[in-house]
Amino acid sequence: MWPRHLLAVRRLSGSPSPPSPSLSSVLRVPSDVARGIPDDVRHILPLLHDLSDGARRGIPRWVPTEDRAPSSHAPRKRSASWLEITYPFSTDVGLRTLYMLADGTSMRAGRFLEELDAFAADVSVRHARAGGEDGRPPLAVVTAAHDGLSIFSSLSAVHDLRLRGAVVSVGETSMEVRTDVLRVNDDNYCGGRGGETLLGSCHTIMVARDAGTFEKVAVPPLCGGDVESAELEAEADLRRARRWILRERNLRINPPMPDEVPILHELWREAHEAHLSGTLAELVPMNASRIRNLEVMQPKNRNVNGYIFGGYLMRRSLEAAWLSAFKHCKHPMVFVGADDVTFARPVEVGKIIEVSSRVAFVDPEGLTIRVFVDVNHISLESGRQEPTCEFHFVFHTPPGSPRTPQVQPVTYAQTLLWLESRRRWLASKSEARHVDGR
Structure with missing residues (x-):
């Protein structure tokens, strides 16, 4: 209906578009990852556990951390916040029924989004707590924004679903969590990327707050030094620049x-x-x-x-x-x-x-x-x-x-x-x- 010459895409130097995740850019599985059982979910992913029937029956994986960090502001490795949960839809018929649409195969996208948000919160808390309370007041996190969610393939309630996330960028009081959504093509829960298909990816901005006063709280910085860290930080810079451009060009202003x-x-x-x-x-x-x-x-x-x-x-x-x-x-x-x-x-x-x-x-x-x-x-x-x-x-x-x-x-x-x-x-x-x- 609209003339093509008016809808053409034009290039402008300095206006970045965020990269779209591909299979080659799936978050890496750390070498020292631990695999748990459904009973471990309440301790490893407490926020998701309270919300999700699927998570309570799922298989969690995480990177073990020290009981107490040296300092609340000591730099943290990205792997310290790394979390994963696998929903056993392929074998748990009752669970599958709770999540699927009337067609018998597709997943309820709304419920999926709700649980993705809770998963990102657990990832950010794991980073912000820096491995231990360290004498600090109780800490909470709130969602500030979801900077893009792309679903490359339909969400299936027949195959096992996997969420994998980590903090990829940190500000003074904010954390950006990347969550990969993967379909498991076999039951090889410990086999890295083998048997996985990337369905989509999302970046969530979480803000740390004092649980008592609800004031913003500083969070530990991220350690870098490897190629993957540099790539993820560069992508985070592009997303920050894109958010700034959107704010500057807001039609309400x-x-x-x-x-x-x-x-x-x-x-x-x-x-x-x-x-x-x-x-x-x-x-x-x-x-x-x-x-x-x-x-x-x-x-x-x-x-x-x-x-x-x-x-x-x-x-x-x-x-x-x-x-x-x-x-x-x-x-x-x-x-x-x-x-x-x-x-x-x-x-x-x-x-x-x-x-x-x-x-x-x-x-x-x-x-x-x-x-x-x-x-x-x-x-x-x-x-x-x-x-x-x-x-x-x-x-x-x-x-x-x-x-x-x-x-x-x-x-x-x-x-x-x-x-x-x-x-x-x-x-x-x-x-x-x-x-x-x-």
């Missing part, structure tokens, strides 16, 4: 770029001509796909800090996004990723939240759609809304499906959302080229 104005004019002109010619049915108003849910936050979904677990908000948001995608396309869509999930403020137990989703952009071929979800505190007395978190989810059309109609923004706010989603689509077009996002 800055107007559209001058060369985006013709695109917006063409967007209006296409809709106007469609209206005159009677072909407006090919354009679906953005609000036509809107899904809006209100929910009271219950104690069962709170984390160790007393706030609502960020993974739960992710799951509820993805479920709403999938419904919006279905509503727009008139058939189920395949979840393939998310980018730049941001948590603006914690959600307290008892608060009412609104989860609002809508299809924001459809690519010219109608194969990929991007769904925007925002979560807000709602006061039923005053009607006041407070932004809590935002999500950008990506779905693909299954093979053989009818062509997806384009989405038509109506208001100025919707037009800016369409433009922001288009920028993100352009940035994802190629992992090898740099994109200016305009």
Whole structure:
């Protein structure tokens, strides 16, 4: 629908696009890794253990650490935070039923996202605690953002699923956790990368806080020195630069770029001509796909800090996004990723939240759609809304499906959302080229 010359991807020096993981870049398995049994999960992955039925029946692996670190600020090796859990879906039929969709093979992506968030928290805690309490006050971690989640292959509830993660970059009080999602093709749990298929990867930004005051707490730095450390740190620098560029070009702060104005004019002109010619049915108003849910936050979904677990908000948001995608396309869509999930403020137990989703952009071929979800505190007395978190989810059309109609923004706010989603689509077009996002 949209003219190709206006949707072309253009190169801009200095605008990095994050590298896409490949099988060759799967996190390395340390040489001194220990393998446990399901009873070990409560000690090695306590946050995931409290949340996940699958983890409680899973096989954990970790790198043993000293009982106490020399200093709370002593540099830590990346392997000190390395964790892995394997979900035994292939042999545990009852467990498989808890996680699979109605088709009998696919996994519930929302539940998967919720558990991935808890797994990243366990990895970050393992690094931040530096092997022992060392006389420090109790420590907690909170999710600040998920900087991209790419699913290269569909999530299966038939094969064993493996999460493998480690802290790959550290700031003063923040940690970036990389989590690889792998399908196990055999029962060789100890055999390194043999028998594994990389399904996707995610980078999660965690912030350390004092459990009593909830103030930010400094975390130990990372040791480097090997080739893998240098590569992972370089990739982390690219992601930081990309986040900075997105903040600088945020359409809530800055107007559209001058060369985006013709695109917006063409967007209006296409809709106007469609209206005159009677072909407006090919354009679906953005609000036509809107899904809006209100929910009271219950104690069962709170984390160790007393706030609502960020993974739960992710799951509820993805479920709403999938419904919006279905509503727009008139058939189920395949979840393939998310980018730049941001948590603006914690959600307290008892608060009412609104989860609002809508299809924001459809690519010219109608194969990929991007769904925007925002979560807000709602006061039923005053009607006041407070932004809590935002999500950008990506779905693909299954093979053989009818062509997806384009989405038509109506208001100025919707037009800016369409433009922001288009920028993100352009940035994802190629992992090898740099994109200016305009």
